[in-house]
Amino acid sequence: MKLDRMIGILSVLLQQEKVTAPYLAEKFEVSRRTINRDIEALCMAGIPLITERGVGGGISIVEGYAIDRTLLCTEEIQAILTGLKSLDSISQTNQYAKLMEKLSVGSSGMLTGDPHILIDLSSWYKVSLPPKIDQLHKAILSSQKVSFLYYSPKGETMRIVEPYDLIFYWSSWYVWAWCTIRKDFRLFKLNRMTNLQTMETFKKRPAPLPDLSPEQVFPRVYEVKVEIHPDCKWRLVEEYGIDSFTEQPDGMLLFSGGFSDKNTMICWIASFGDKARLLEPAAFQQDIWEFAEKICQKYRKI
Numbered sequence: 001m002k003l004d005r006m007i008g009i010l011s012v013l014l015q016q017e018k019v020t021a022p023y024l025a026e027k028f029e030v031s032r033r034t035i036n037r038d039i040e041a042l043c044m045a046g047i048p049l050i051t052e053r054g055v056g057g058g059i060s061i062v063e064g065y066a067i068d069r070t071l072l073c074t075e076e077i078q079a080i081l082t083g084l085k086s087l088d089s090i091s092q093t094n095q096y097a098k099l100m101e102k103l104s105v106g107s108s109g110m111l112t113g114d115p116h117i118l119i120d121l122s123s124w125y126k127v128s129l130p131p132k133i134d135q136l137h138k139a140i141l142s143s144q145k146v147s148f149l150y151y152s153p154k155g156e157t158m159r160i161v162e163p164y165d166l167i168f169y170w171s172s173w174y175v176w177a178w179c180t181i182r183k184d185f186r187l188f189k190l191n192r193m194t195n196l197q198t199m200e201t202f203k204k205r206p207a208p209l210p211d212l213s214p215e216q217v218f219p220r221v222y223e224v225k226v227e228i229h230p231d232c233k234w235r236l237v238e239e240y241g242i243d244s245f246t247e248q249p250d251g252m253l254l255f256s257g258g259f260s261d262k263n264t265m266i267c268w269i270a271s272f273g274d275k276a277r278l279l280e281p282a283a284f285q286q287d288i289w290e291f292a293e294k295i296c297q298k299y300r301k302i
Helices: 002-015 021-027 032-044 074-088 095-103 129-141 230-240 262-270 282-299
Strands: 049-052 058-061 144-152 155-169 172-179 184-189 193-201 222-228 245-247 253-259 276-280
Touching: 002 021, 002 032, 002 058, 021 032, 021 058, 032 049, 129 144, 129 155, 129 172, 129 193, 155 184, 222 230, 222 262, 230 245, 230 253, 253 262, 262 282, 276 282
Parallel strands: none
Antiparallel strands: 049 058, 144 155, 144 193, 155 172, 172 184, 222 253, 222 276, 245 253
16 A cells, blocks of 8 residues: 555656645545655655745655656556556547656656557547546636536436536546535536536535445336346346346246336336346336337337
């Protein structure tokens, strides 16, 4: 943990002109004395740090300094660079290249990330997503409110929020923000946001991190059992894992799972077409029949 913390401290110093020991102590959740020992250890390792006392003082790293590769082994640097490269996939800046120069100083050639791990965080939205991330990131750093039109299953609403964190989770990007309408912290999906506008500054409030556990975000309200054709085994493995179903003597797959709302459950079963049949709860079989009947009505006259 000490090495991880020291690397973290070094990362902060490379990104900020000057920081104080109390700031680092709070950020890494340790005592100020521990931070002082870490700073001494970094100096002994050859990192040129400057400490200034008094008002306006703090800890800084000599301008123009880049990390000596001897601090980390090649595999560790490659792991760091792989992560940096993944961030570059959604960034409109050249931050990855700049950090690469600092991390690979003193080597005969610039190191690259692990060539066998490729991460693209931009997904399908290479054009629309980066500008949103960049605008929201700047708003977070400058403590500025943002307004946007938000699309949700309940309709479209204009929102004004105080943004705190950008989060990549469930293969999508979200912003964790205080919603001025709901008077609470909410998670907003970037792909559902349009017409982003930066507004006036706000005073930051204590911001707890969101609980992103599946149990919290997707509570299992409806437990179901579904009989599914073996042709769709790949989909069950991909979406819910190999333990989500059992193979029956006749070859059919018995899926057991939970859904947070009935409409999502019905749409999921219907997406299998004639290769899935809801067994339990039997009361919802009528809902699926009505769902299919409405679709048939749309095409009956064709």
